[in-house]
Amino acid sequence: MANNPLQRRGVLFVLSSPSGAGKTTISRMILASDDGIGLSVSATTRPMRPGEVDGRDYHFVSNEAFEALVAEGEFLEWAHVFGHRYGTLRREVVKQIEAGRDVLLDIDWQGTQQLKQVDPDIVRVFILPPSMEELERRLRSRATDSAEVVASRMARASVEISHWAEYDYVLINDDAEHCRKLVHTILKAERLKASRRVFLHDFVRGLIG
Numbered sequence: 508m509a510n511n512p513l514q515r516r517g518v519l520f521v522l523s524s525p526s527g528a529g530k531t532t533i534s535r536m537i538l539a540s541d542d543g544i545g546l547s548v549s550a551t552t553r554p555m556r557p558g559e560v561d562g563r564d565y566h567f568v569s570n571e572a573f574e575a576l577v578a579e580g581e582f583l584e585w586a587h588v589f590g591h592r593y594g595t596l597r598r599e600v601v602k603q604i605e606a607g608r609d610v611l612l613d614i615d616w617q618g619t620q621q622l623k624q625v626d627p628d629i630v631r632v633f634i635l636p637p638s639m640e641e642l643e644r645r646l647r648s649r650a651t652d653s654a655e656v657v658a659s660r661m662a663r664a665s666v667e668i669s670h671w672a673e674y675d676y677v678l679i680n681d682d683a684e685h686c687r688k689l690v691h692t693i694l695k696a697e698r699l700k701a702s703r704r705v706f707l708h709d710f711v712r713g714l715i716g
């Protein structure tokens with residue numbers, strides 16, 4: 508039987524933004540509307556927020572456990588973010604790819620830079636807030652972090668945003684549903700890229716010799 512010309516490599520789809528701009532919100536909307544993509548659940552040493560679930564939102568681990576995972580080479584990338592450590596587990600990405608799904612990664616600019624070295628084919632999307640005032644309002648309205656944590660995240664926001672030009676796509680999350688549509692459009696177009704088609708060369712050779 509001929510190889511399927513539509514068969515393609517999975518997409519590693521990265522969403523980054525300053526904290527509070529809405530990437531978790533947009534990620535959840537994408538995951539709810541598209542069965543073809545699954546979340547890479549990161550490991551972190553940060554404390555769990557109210558409403559978060561271990562294994563769904565993050566794998567919450569101790570500093571010692573995180574260090575052991577680093578030593579064992581279990582991370583595709585990891586970084587210090589806001590005084591805690593966060594990392595993408597190899598097995599999370601492999602699990603999704605083996606299930607035939609693309610992989611959504613909600614990671615910061617440091618992790619994105621590292622991942623780009625591992626896989627130059629990753630798709631990088633940066634989400635901007637409509638304004639710094641709105642960013643602060645969102646961080647406060649989320650009501651999951653103390654005033655100090657909100658202040659420290661606002662203090663880091665400009666540094667985060669300064670990395671926007673390292674991304675393939677940059678969007679403004681004004682209306683969440685509109686932003687979701689744009690992110691989904693990017694994902695669907697990236698899936699169609701010729702360079703991801705494993706057997707396209709064979710198929711075209713069959714067509715024209």
Ligand SMILES: Nc1ncnc2c1ncn2[C@@H]1O[C@H](COP(=O)(O)OP(=O)(O)OP(=O)(O)O)[C@@H](O)[C@H]1O
Pocket residue numbers: 524525526527528529530531532533645646648649680681682683684
């Ligand atoms: N377009 C939007 N309009 C209004 N509020 C929004 C919008 N998008 C997200 N929010 C709200 O802003 C808050 C922060 O969003 P979210 O948690 O998704 O941000 P985040 O970028 O994932 O932050 P972090 O990096 O800290 O995880 C949430 O309360 C969310 O409901």
Ligand SMILES: Nc1nc2c(ncn2[C@@H]2O[C@H](COP(=O)(O)O)[C@@H](O)[C@H]2O)c(=O)[nH]1
Pocket residue numbers: 523524525526549550553584585586588589593594595613614615616617618619
């Ligand atoms: N480099 C990585 N950054 C990550 C990862 N998982 C999450 N993050 C980023 O951390 C901040 C803070 O997240 P929060 O849940 O504490 O608000 C945010 O920018 C995330 O994108 C990861 O595996 N690697």
